[in-house]
Amino acid sequence: MLRDYQSHIKEHILSFGERHCNIIVQMPTGTGKTHLLASIIYDHLKEEQSQCVWIVAHRRELVEQIEETVARYGISKEDGRVKVMSIQWLSRHWEDLKDERPSLIVIDEAHHALAETYQELWLRYQETKKLGMTATPCRLNGKGFTDLFDTLITSNSIADFIRQGWLSAFDYVSIRPNSEDQMFVDNLQKRGADGDFQVKEMDAVLNRRPSIERLYESVRQYADGKKGIVYAISIDHARNIAGYYKEHGMNAVAIDSKTPAKERKQLVEDFKKGRIQVLVNVDVFSEGFDCPDVEFIQLARPTLSLAKYLQQVGRGLRKTDGKDCCVMIDNVGLYRLFGLPTAYRDWQAMFEGRLAGKGYANMARTAYCQTARAEKTEITTPQHDDGMETIVTHEKLVDYLNAVDNIPLGIKQDNLKAFKDRVSGLYGLKLGEKITVMPLYTEVLGTDGCLAVVRLNNKQVCIVDEQGGITARLGRCSKVKFMKDRILSMTGGNGHETYMDLYNGKLYTSKPKVLDFKKVQLLEVDGFIYSRTKTKYRAKAIRGNRNLFDYGFYLRICDYFSVPRCRQVEEDDARWGYDSTCILAGDYETYYRYCGMLADGSIVVEDTAGKYFLVDECNGKRYIACENPNTPDEDFNTVIPHLKAEASRRASMRSEKEKQEEEDKRQKRLAGMQQAEPFRSGRKWGLKLGGRIVVPPVYRNILAPVGNYCAVECNPCQWGIIMLDGKVVVEANYSKVEIRDDGTARLTVFPGKEKVVELGT
Incomplete structure (x- = not known):
């Protein structure tokens, strides 16, 4: 039985198939593309004229998996009417199949169909109907698919599938923008033949002990004991990661192209059955790999490819019983290039080749701005000392999705464009297909978003908005160029180049370097x-x-080196503190002096006119006082004590709420783990619930759970007690431990000396 959305797409395919010979279908990873194509093939073979169907996969590893899915519809390999083959095998056996005339050719992972190996397929079977299936109809080089396929059919978005419960919710954590590893990634300069980062350079920069240690610490911090997949840069990188993880108690193995096929198959089977906790791979499990109980994905390989990013994170989005969510651990900052997996994608533009399937530097910044503008949903948590930050948690994911629903992040769909009037020879402006400025200009030197640089009849150059309003006069320029991050480069008649910050109109004689933080940017010019x-x-x-x-x-x-230049929230800071300036996110009017932070994380600032404001992330900026108050309510010394008391109360309430929510979640999680069973791996014991490891095998012995607790032996005759999530509640210092149903435990210090402790519920 197909799900409703699969039936809907199937109807579209059948409808479009009457008018188009070649169709490509986009469906997110984990939504059942293979089941859909199996159903289509089953119906197709019922037709009287249909004799044979070919399914062509990108890699031989996918062939067996597709055959198993098709067999569920009663079409076995021995039937002969359906042939599943890799494109590599097919390219070597054209002559063996020259007498076969398939009535339908299905291309799995069809975003690879632009490769040279597929060209022969199109040349030999021009009249045969072709159906392409992919989660990512895009290419890094921007080349479209219109030479191969007549039309694109798109399904719901990842966000929609998560809302509807078909895909798993997720936590997303990423390295901070100012972290060491982000700096390494930002400094990658070389590109490979495919346009992506060069593997050799990535390996040299990131395949180092400190970076691998940080990878391990991230898993321990955010996915301890969970089952997951790590995406590495190279074979050596994968093996180094797996080796380090294994040294530190994680059951990890590396799989790559050099792993023998038989061994690889066995390792995958062991992983699916829970005998292996972590698979570290190099481009092996980016496509077609089906293991729904994957609980974390670790991104340890930088990429510029949108397809690679979505294919990798998609391995963790499948749902299964007992899986609350998947943790995405982004150790190479891909979030800042691609946004979250749920971000809007213009698949039609990528299919047509109007948009490259690559990352854009402002994706994360735009996501924050759009969220704040839409519903002011808090999607970040306070930063930790581990160099990571939480972008969104699965509990807040739906709120986040509702806040940014269908907003194109980082990529503007309608940019201002110039058009020429053939009669007058002048230029006008249009936004999409709508003309916003009639032909007035002798030249349009460039456009960026909703701004354009134009030359007037008097040869003066101006910046205008989409309605033609002049926002800045630039004088006489021979050349103008829009640069990244709203910087304008201008070359005068003397050949000298100057630069304008389009946010404030300020000019610089040297090229500014943009210092990009999460929501705020600074410029660095000539040492300032x-x-x-x-x-x-x-x-x-x-x-x-x-x-x-x-x-x-x-x-x-x-x-x-300077004392505060404004009043301080805490009097001691005025005497012993130092001066600080604040730049507020989204505020391009002025800068502020820092007066101090309140208990709830909000801050008090003073502007250059002597007005004081309370600022917090959710509610923005609010006026509270001034230097020359007209009423007592505007006096700084009157207002601040009240604000401090309110902030302390809010912080206390929030802390208690968070503690209670965390405890409720923990108790719920523990209740669902009471059926866990001890299992052995090598000489060590752990706990496993179904096929999922809940406590890794690190103990000499472990007994069956009693309620939320379990007795464990660390060293010979040294027993202690842990909770089912691994938390130690009684250190292993006792010769015998007996856990009772009433929430107590009898501990034997040595024969004849015992004590009873309360464990709680």
Whole structure:
């Protein structure tokens, strides 16, 4: 039986098939593409003229999996009417199959169909109907698929499938933008033949002990004891990761193209059955791999390819019983190039070749801005000292999806464009197909978003908006170029180049370097840093930016050699503290002086006019006081004590709520683990629930659970007690432990001396 959405897509395929010979279908990973094509083939073979169907896969590893799925519809390999083969095998056996005329050819993972190995298939079977199936109809080089397929059919988005319960929710954690590994990735310069990062350079930079240690710590922090897949850069990188994980108690193995086929098959089977906890691979499990109980995905390989990113994270989105969510651990900052897996994708534009399937540097920044504008949903949690930050948790995912529903992140669909009037020879502007400015200009030198640089009849150059309103006059320029991050490059008649910050209109004689934080940007020019606000802040740059601290909704710039220049929330800070400047996210008017932080994380700032504001991430900026108050309600010394008391109360309530929510979740999780059973791996014992490892095998012995607790032996005759999630509640210092149903435990210190302790419920 097909699901409703599969039946709906099938109807579209049959309808379009009457008008088009070649169709490509986009469905997210984990939504049952293979089941859908098996159903289509089953119906197709019922037709009187249908004699043979070919299914062509990108790799031989996928052939057996497709054959098994098709066999469920009563079409076995021995039947002969359906042939499943890899494109590599087919390219070597054209002559063996020259007498066969398939009535339908299905291309699995059809985003590979632009490769040279598929060209012969199209040449030999031009009249045969072709059906392509893929989760990602895009190419890194921007080449479209219209030479091969007549039309694209798209399904619901990943966000829709998660809302409807067909795909798993997820937690997403990523390295911080100012982390060491993010710096390594940002500095990658070389590109491979496919346009992606060069493997050799990535391997040299990231295949190092400190980076691998950080990979391990991330798994321990966010997915301890969970079953997962790690995507590595190279064979050597994968083996180094697996080796380090294994040294530190994780049952991890590496699989790559050099792993013998028989051994690879056995390792995959062991992983599916829970005998292996972590698979570290190099491009082996990016496509077609079906293991629904994968609980975490670790991204340890940088990429510029959208297809590779979505295929990898998609391995964790399948649902299964007992799986609450999947943890995406992004150790190479792919979130900042692609957004979350749920971000909007314009598949039609990529299918047509109007948009490359690659990452864009502003994806994460736009996601934050759109979320704040839509519903002010808090999608980040406070940063930790482990160099990682939580982007979204599965509990808040639906709120996040509702806030940014169908908003194209990072890629503007309608940019301002120039058009020429053939009669007058002048240029106008249009947005999409709508003309917004009639032909007025002798030249349009460039466009970016909803701005254009135009030349007037008097040869003066101006920046105009989509309605033709002049936002800046540039004088006489011979050349103008829009750069990244809203920087404009201008070349005058003398050949000198100057630069304009389009946020505030400020000019610079040297090319600015953009310092990009989560929601705030600064410019660095000639050893100084500048804010991008109309009232500009300027300070001497410090090597390594050790005085810049990113707090998400604001950036704090510390001057360790100056005392505060404004009133402080805490009086001691006024005497012993140091001066700080704040740049608020989304505020391009002015900078602020930092007065201090309240207990709930909100801050108090002062603008250059002597007005004080309370700022928090959810509610933005609110006026509270000024230097020359007209009423007592505007006096700083009156307002601050009240604000501090309110903030303390809110912080306390939030802390208690979070503790209670965490405890409720933990008790629910423990209740669902009471059927766990001890299992042995080598000489060590752990706990397993079904096929999922809940406590890794690290103990000398372990007894069956009693309620939420379990007795464990660490060393000979040294017993203790753990909870079913691995938390130690009684250290292993006792010769015997007996856990009772009433929530107590009898501990034998040595024969004849015992004590009873309360464990709780």
